[in-house]
Amino acid sequence: MLALAVVLRFKATSADRSVLDALQHALTYWSKTRDFIPARAADGRLLDLRFASANWQRAIRDRKQPGMLVKRHFEAMVFAYLAEELRTGDIAVDGAAEYGDWSSHLLSFDECRPLLAAYCAEAGLPESAAEFVAELKQRHRQAAEHLDAGYADNEDLTFAKNGTPTLKRLGGLGTSVAATKLGAEIN
Structure with missing residues (x-):
């Protein structure tokens, strides 16, 4: 995947480049055999990984290595999000038909x-x-x-003295005959 990512030319179709920046960071450390890589880019700024879910955030970090990322987990996360961004069109591949920049057709x-x-x-x-x-x-x-x-005519909507609207809780409609019959058959 990393070798393919080096060959392809990716382009963000919006102002958000965070996944592509993370991909570039993964490519920077591709040939290194270490288990952890810095969470900071080559220019010293912290990588913007807010796009990643809380589960991925936990998976790519190790409490014993603050300021570092678990290299293999980070690479897997980057490719998972790259695939999603390609699918939604937020990232395009230059020259590709299926994953090309859809905005160029507008x-x-x-x-x-x-x-x-x-x-x-x-x-x-x-x-x-x-x-x-x-x-x-x-x-x-x-x-x-x-x-x-x-x-x-709306008896369920009331307003408090401060103007806050409140909807009254609706009472149940009861159990229908069909639902009662189904329940009996299941039992």
């Missing part, structure tokens, strides 16, 4: 501009940003008015 805004009016008409959206915001505000206003109008 139209630029200049290419979209002539198509905008037809799209908005088909989707039932206002064409200008100001009209869109005005319509959205109107829809929210109508939804709030509808909710306010129905509040008097």
Whole structure:
């Protein structure tokens, strides 16, 4: 896997490069035969491993070796997250078809501009940003008015003196005949 990672050119499709930085760190210590590697990059900064789950965080660290990472566990963690990032498209492989950068297939805004009016008409959206915001505000206003109008009928919702809303606990509906029959058959 490490040999393949050296050959492939990976690219982050977002601003988050933490998995690629961890991969680069693993590649830096690939040929070393030690069990532990530093948790700091070559430039002295601490690796950003916040992407890793709590279980992985425990697996890659050893209490007896503070500031160090368990090399083999760290490499396994990096490849597990690299595979997930490739699957979701957050990391791409330059020149690849299946794991390539999906954002390169998107139209630029200049290419979209002539198509905008037809799209908005088909989707039932206002064409200008100001009209869109005005319509959205109107829809929210109508939804709030509808909710306010129905509040008097809502016996389960109450407001405390400080304005905090509270929903009353709903009573059970009882056991249906079908559920009772199923329970009897299971017993």
